[in-house]
Amino acid sequence: MTDAETKLLDLLNIERLEVDMFRGVGSGGETPTRIYGGQVIAQALAAAYRTVPDRLCHSLHAYFIRPGDPSIPVIYSVDRARDGGSFTTRRVVAIQHGKQILNLSASFHVEDEGWEYQHPMPQVDGPDDLETREAYRDRYIDRIPEQHRAEFLRPRPIEIREVAPRDMFDPEPADDVHHLWFRMAAAAGADPQMQHILLAYASDMGLLGSALRPHGLSWLKGEVNGASLDHAMWFHAPIRFQDWHLYSMDAPFSGRGRSFNRGSIFNKDGTLVASVAQEGLMRPNRKSKS
Template sequence: MTDAERVLLDLLNIERLEVDLFRGIGSGGETPTRIFGGQVIAQALAAAYRTVEDRLCHSLHAYFIRPGDPSIPVIYQVDRARDGGSFTTRRVVAIQHGKQILNMSASFHKQDNGWDHQHPIPNVDGPEHHPSRDDLRQKYLGRVPDKLKSEFLRERPIEVREVDPLDLFTPSKADDKNYLWFRMGAANDADTITQHLLLAYASDMGLLTSGMRPHGLNWFTGEIDGASLDHAIWFHAPVKFQNWHLYSMESPWTGQGRSFNRGSIFSQDGKLVASVAQEGLLRRRRLR
């Protein structure tokens, strides 16, 4: 297990303060200046799971209200909205500095039987055909200011391989279809709930970028004022995140300073594991 993987697993191991009150670490995720959105979602889901027995999350819907401050912990307050015969519902509020930074509703389902169908996995080359995130970043290291190089090369817990990566600093306009493979080797010993938490964390990776591709933009061009506004996940099948998964993403619409993006997550053998939808802020950076 790498140090970065250990840090992520520690982030997901939230502390119980009271019956329905929990505390999570703020620092250590994908981004240093504000808490990574997937981290807050995963910790909020972890808090909800601590109040549920014998049921798995089938969907969650979250709104990002304020940027998270990585210098302090996050408090998660769980409301036990309903415990029904087949479904359990929880509401979670994430709090920092006495203010809400995220609201989330999550629903948990007693496993049931029914009809089955799914869309097939897209026909793209496997992960072995694409460079790792570390290899890609080494390629651009000479164009990164010295003061940012350590953060640029910092080890991350999720292994990522983009199918059609654009130039980090001068991206060309491209189709909104966006694919990446991802996994985390240390998930090999993780239980079912932790697998859900890891996938929830990773589901915020690359999604908003889909709406930037048709405009020749990304996070490194310096033109964007962007952030996730809301995020929804539907879990369909068991997750084994130690194995490669394909994240197939697209952006059907961008406008009015916002971008709508959706994604499907498949296991490498073609099983649709989860579906994701997100709207994000995507506007020109304002001069201050």
């Protein structure tokens, strides 16, 4: 297990303060200036799971309210909204500086039976012959200011391989549909709840950038003022995140300062294990014009 993987698992092992009150570390995720959205979602789901021992989450819906401060912990308050015969509902509020930064509703369902159908997995190149995340970033290191290079190259716990990576600084306009493979080797042996939590953490990766593609925009050039506004996720099938999963994403709409982004997550055998939807802030960064 790598140091980065150990740190992520420690990050998601939130501390219980009271029966329905928990504390999570704020720093250590994907970004240094604010708390990575997937981290807050994953910790909030972890808090909900601490109060639901006997069934798995089938859906979650979250709103990002304020940017998270990575310099201090996050407090998670769980409301036991409903404990039913088949479904359990939890509401989780994430708090920093006395204010909400995220609220999340999650629903849990007993194992059930029904008719089965899914869309097929897209036919794309497999992960074995694709460039690693580290090699991709190495190609741009000379264009990163020296004071940011260590953070840019910092080892990450989630292994990512993009099917058709674009230029990080000067991308050409491209179709909004794109794909990446991801996994975390240290997920081996994790229980089904932690598998969900890890996938929730990873589900925020690359999704918001889907809407930048048709416009030839890049986060690194400072052109876009962007942030996740909400995040929804549905779990369909058992997850083994230690194995490769394909994240197929698109952005059917952007306009009026917002974008709508969708994702389908398949295991390598082609089973659709989760679906994701997210709306994001997407407006010109006026500071970059000065």
